[in-house]
Amino acid sequence: MALKIYNSLTRQKEVFKPLQAPHVGMYVCGPTVSGESHLGHARPFITFDVVYRYLIHKGYKVRYVRNITDAGHFEEEGKVADDKISSKAILEKLEPMELVQKYTHLYHWAMDQFNNLPPSIEPTATGHIIEQIEMIKKIIKDGYAYEANGSVYFDVLKYNEDYTKKNQPYGILSGRNVEDQLDTSRELDNQDEKKNKVDFALWKKAPAEHIMRWQSPWGEGFPGWHIECSAMATKYLGKKFDIHGGGMDLQFPHHECEIAQSTVCNHEIPARYWMHNNMITINGRKMGKSYNNVIKLSELFDGSHPILTQAYTPMTVRFFILQSQYRGTLDFSNEALQASEKALRRLMEAYEWLKTQTFQTGSTAKDKTLDVQINTWLNELTEFMDDDINTAKVVANLFEIIPTLNSLKDKHITSDAISGDTWVKTQQQLELFIENILGLKVESGAHRHQLNGVIDLLIEIRKEAKARKDFATSDKIRNQLTDMGIHLKDEKDGAMSYTFD
């Protein structure tokens, strides 16, 4: 079965065909490292991590490029740069690289917490100023950009006029037309420098107080908002590559501008499939800086944000995100996260137990119906992923299988209910989908050898107490362990198992 993905450019699901199989080039817009990542940022990174993992599973050799935006108009969030006061001492100055360093580290830390695979290349905007300048020069040379007072702007109307003839008007991705925008664009600084209000900056002249600045043919300045992605994507993935991903809010203007820039330079739309994840909302409203409703990832992980009733682990957050399909909005609430936390625990406990079991292949199923059903559920996992990465349905099917696993564990059924082949397949498929594709892993900070030894000892004592019906002692052991977040459970055969919070 073939992978189908929804292409924002054509507004329909399309069979995925790489330009040069088995190679796949994928570019995803990364973070601006002027502040800490929040829950909303986690969605694209987890979504495209799963896309990356799935493409690899499909046998593709993927080059996954995800940039870091570290150039531009930078100030630390919530702080006003004190340039006037600090001009004397270098150490008192706001040093952009210091911010970039700090937030890049935090971002990498968060990605690691989420168990996201690192991209193949993670280029920075500041590391590609030359490429951006070269690209701008080419756009000017071809007549689609003009210099004005040390800044350079893209001539949207000219582009639109010429490329509409080639069936590729400005607005092709987001479904807008330039005429509408001429009426609605808001007033911005230096509007008068532009020929038209819809034109966007490729290069901006740096005001005297602006700290980040580079030499260019047009004087000292810094690159515009959209050119870095075009330059870096072209450099590492070529003029035309397979997948371009990012959040829906980047569709316009960011990706639209990328298309225009790259089309002028490379004569074609840079990417074949455009994938956009939807937003995470909170009380129905998009989580975003401008709405002042963001929950930073560090706050989520330690529960310090006022709206949170508790801390949530990175895997809980990852699972929460994967329980929905990436193209729909996802509404945050404590209740929803708590539901994910419990569900994930049930999933992982059943899966961890399954991993420890050994099954012989062959044999026949005593419960033919169940055997067929399990195989159907397992086979559907691939179908669902192939259908535009529907992780919500994948997760739902995993939960269909769990009762059977727990039934075997609790000896409600015997292992010959389904065939040995099916058991082995179940083990293989669950490992593949849970760990390799969804990227979920067991979070086991408290598991230590010594601790396990101590618990084993307590279990021994408790067993002895139970044997002589000394329930006061046995309950004391269990209750106090529970208070510490260690849950003892009496199994059917008299054994005791335990789990950590």
Added chain:
RNA sequence: GGUCCUGUGGCCGAGUGGCUAGGCAGAGCUCUGCAAAAGCUCCCACAGCGGUUCGAAUCCGCUCGGGACCUCCA
């Protein structure tokens, strides 16, 4: 104002013209010294009003509600 999306049970969320989504919460039962887990069962929803159809939550229209983008934004 322009462009577009959306409205599913207490909550989060899949979904297809006719067949149980799934999770969490809630109720009952089984197991158990008790508990916790787990299993089984129940809770059968699709904003409203029309229309198309043998049949619509799923297609069309209208009404009402919510949201996104048009500015940096994942």
